Amino acid sequence: MRLFVLILIVFNQLSIFGCSSSESIDDRQIGTRPLFIQSSIQSGAQDVSFGAQTITLVFDQNIVLANNDAITLNGDKLSNVVAAFKDLKITVPLLKSTSYTLKIANNAIKGPTGLFADAITVSFQTKEGTDQSVKSKLVVSSASPQAEKLYGFLRENFGKKTLTGAMANVSWNTNEAEWIFKHTGKYPALNGFDILHLYASPASWINYSDTKVLENWWNANGVVTLMWHWNVPATNGSSDYKFYTKETSFDISKAVEEGTYENGIIKADLDKAADVLVLLKNKNIPILWRPLHEAAGKWFWWGAKDAVSYRKLWVLMFDYFQSKGLNNLIWVWTSETNDKEWYPGDAYVDIVSCDLYNRVDNNTILTVYNYLRSNYSDKIITLSEFGSISDFTSQWNSGIYWSWLMPWYDYNRTLETNSANFDEPNHQHANINYWKKIMASDNVLTRDQLPNLK
Known part of the structure; x- marks a missing residue:
């Protein structure tokens, strides 16, 4: 009886598992x-x-x-x-x-x-040649040979190499680049400049018609990028100039209307900016030109109101600089992401950038990068400003391939190149340890590694 019960239990177990005489356990696992x-x-x-x-x-x-x-x-x-x-x-x-x-x-x-x-x-x-997913033609008419050569170099290296960059301390110097060189022995490939004091130039303390610092950087085989924290009168007739929305009543919607006070200011400033850019054109210096940045954030007056006015201002600037023959400009638009209504249009933009601060999680950075790549698939994508973000290698390994990257300046660290502060390795946005890791990567380019782009 006990033997019969045992046989019955075994039979029931086999029935439960559905095992047949023609199917072994090993066969089921292979499946x-x-x-x-x-x-x-x-x-x-x-x-x-x-x-x-x-x-x-x-x-x-x-x-x-x-x-x-x-x-x-x-x-x-x-x-x-x-x-x-x-x-x-x-x-x-x-x-x-x-x-x-x-x-x-x-x-x-x-x-x-x-x-x-x-x-x-x-x-x-x-395939051979340049990646066809990125447009080969610049948006300016009859681009200068140097602009075409620089853009072609960026296009060819996009996704393969990232250019290192440093931002001038305030406006018109290479202090940050010198600080990086002092501590690493290498210069970044790119230096950023700013004409934010254009309203005061020429003065004893700032003179943008003296372009020697940019010429020296270009002649040393470096790449130049130029932006504009555009200062305007705080109020009508004021001698106090501001660029933050909260500090000025300047109205962008009126600035793009003919005959208004704001429109007169805009046109005069564009004329003054063009004078500086023409000097650089005459020196055969191509410029990665990044105006009207971070507009959708609305903290700057040029983004304070609506996207339509912003796009009009961008096109107004583009057309005016075209009329001045500024064919040395490569136009860089800065996205805040999820702001496509602010995009000036493919006919006015060569490169799309973003500015990132306090992003230590690669997943959040990758989300931004993928958004830009998917929405502007025929544009080079770059990190035009950053501070306190994850290290370069971990970004690269996550599939984040910026065309170039540039930390913002640390005012106190690099204001005086002969100060004790300048000798310190700490930095508000990217310290020397951060830079040493970047320089050790095979996926970055420093100034000494650039070809002759002249």
Whole structure:
């Protein structure tokens, strides 16, 4: 009787698990192995776009990444690999005219039952020339040879190399770049300048018609970017000049109307700015020109009201500078993200940038970057200002490929280049340890690494 009961229990257990005489346990487990379905880049492809690319491999079931080191591209281990549901996403910078072999070993990908996917190999070739997803033609008419050469260099390197940059302390110097050089032995590739005191120039303390500092930087093989914290009278007829919305009654909606007081101020200022830019044009210096920045934030008077007035002001400036023959300008628009109504339009913008502060989480930075890449897919994307954000290498490994990056200045640290403060490695926005990590990366360019762009 006991033997009969035992046999009955075993029979019932087998019935519950549905085991038949023709199916073994091993056969059932093999059936749950993750199966590779397809890759966004097919093996054997010969014309793959280069630059920043995400390769997506799709499986027949949800997967997890079991061994990151078991995934290589041309023998190099990859760090930016993410498993999400049935997709394996691999973000990499690809060089032009290069053969690649992506290998995923048989211990890299695991399914829900704990079984591994078979080994996968995807071989492909990137196309020659420049990535066609980014427009090749500048928006200015008959761009200067130097502007075309600089833009072509940025376009060719977008997604492969990031230019390092430093911002002038206040307006018209290279103090921050000198501070970086003092502590690292290398100059950043790019220096930012600001004509915020244009209303006072020429004066004993500021004279923008003296362009020697920009000439020296350009002649030393550096790239120049120029912005404008545009100061206007605090009130009608005031000699006190401001650019913050809360400090001036200047009305942008009236500034773009013919015959108004504000319109007269705008036109006079544009004329004065054009005089400075013409001096640089005559020296054959191309300028990454970034006016009217952070408008949708509304903290500056040029963004205080509506997007329509802002776009009108941008076009007014663009057309006026065109009439002055300023073909050395590469036009950079700064997005606050989710502000497409403020975008001046493809006919007026070459490069799209953003300014980021206090962002230590790569995921939040990646969200911004992906927003800009998806909404302005034919534009170079750059980090025009930053302060206190995650380190460069971790950003790069997350698939964040800025064309250039530039921390804002620390006023007290670099105001006087012969002061004790200048000898200190700390910095409000990016200290020397931060810079040393940047300089150690193979994915950045410093001034000494730039080609002749003249």
